[in-house]
Amino acid sequence: MTRPVAPLRLQPLTRARIRALGDEGSAWEARLPRLLSELAAEWSLTLGGPKPGGSSSYVTSARTGAGGEVVLKVSLPDPQLVHEADTLRRADGRGYVRLLAADPGRGALLLEALGVSLQHATLPVPDQLALLADTLALAWQPADEHPDAARDKARDLGDFVAQAWIEQDRPCPEAVVDRALTYAQRRRSDPGEPVFLHGDPHPGNLLAVPSGRPGGETGWCFIDPSGFVADRAYDLGVVLRDWSGRLAGSGARPRLAQWCRLLAERSGVDATRIWEWSYLERVSTGLYLRSFGADRAGAPFLRSAELLLDANC
Template structure:
């Protein structure tokens, strides 16, 4: 089939991360057209439209010679990114997008074509939370051997919050910063049961399957896993760091507490640990995306963290 592909246009967050990688990122971006040509020949694909969203890859739709829809993902050359192919291969579609093939030399994956993400569903956050928790419960069934490693994310997140706040000129409200560091200390050193955690199960990483199938509870699956062995409350906390626009007013703290209680009831995780992880992740994410230039994306995370106090 024709290897011709549409012009490569990176998503805004991906462009920011490419710039942050410097020369390595620039070489990756310059080589993308040739990489796509190689992948089209390898998998006998005709290219479709790029997929919106994402922050660490170029994702584009494609079609096989037999007419099957696929998605190709070419991952940034960033050593901090997890080997998601390991997790997807072990999951075999249970809780996760199906992996059809991979091209390790290009850090590229040939994936099942999915529908819209959960964050576009016209529903309230509580409904979306229940959907995402159901998918997480399926994804957590992976055996420990499928993990990409073991992790206590708390010390890394704590150090990142301190360093990025300093590097950015200390934009974080002092009470917000102190609370985030206290939360990191509170959740560090978890010695209880662990799961193969997704690591970033925000609503944009929960997508609808095109056809009902086993392993997709309610018709939804996860994409972009980190796949480390971790405290299950960590995954739930990451999920609850979002919905910043719903956490602005005087009832912000009560609302997030309610969501934490719902999540704890659904998963068996401790509600106080979920709250602490959610607050730490909210501050960490706001500073992280601001640090590579996306301050407009990062600011609502920090503002909502202040509202929670």
């Protein structure tokens, strides 16, 4: 028999996304307790407490009928979930969390339980960057295995930045947007080496794995892949996107340039490409968060982008 579902505690960003979805988001939240109960019964789970993190899902710990620890993830309405399940299935644990079961129609994934995220590990930044780069090298899959997954990510981000900046009444200096659009055009004209990417490899999406687990040679694995084919420098740019708190004052530019060089040496990818993708991601993420009402979360991204304006990696 499954445990009754406890009162749900949704993450602040998830709640902001629910509000942005309007009636569709409200309907998802209303049916979530029943859906969790149904999934627990079908997959023989005893549900535990909610897990931290995430911006578009409800994630909870659980135990199987045999007593094993697992994680149940139920996403907000998202057609991309089928691609997440496919990415994890193909990876079979190599650089990624293991997929145990999936019901894309109901937005549900059953995953192996992992440890602490890199975001909450007490490691120096250079060590964290090295782990992210090394685990990406494990996780990347050949582009030719995903013939229908190519994305013009530079065009998509450039178009979004240009439109969102106007729609949001110019929330950052025009020079920030001009620099982001310049980098988007450069990345479009020089698309680099395509691989099947993770798509969102920030430190919160890298979790510790049990010692000796095949596919987890770095000791860490990724969760929550977006899964598309593009320049591998893109993923390394995303790695550098979420360090706004460490990019303040006059030291911001040289510090980020040093991190770009570290990732370049670790991966063999050009440092300038990493810099440009990271800047474009920084600006687009700040505007994206603002687009569904998470203005406070988006502000550090736009402030740090302004500090980095005069830098080149």
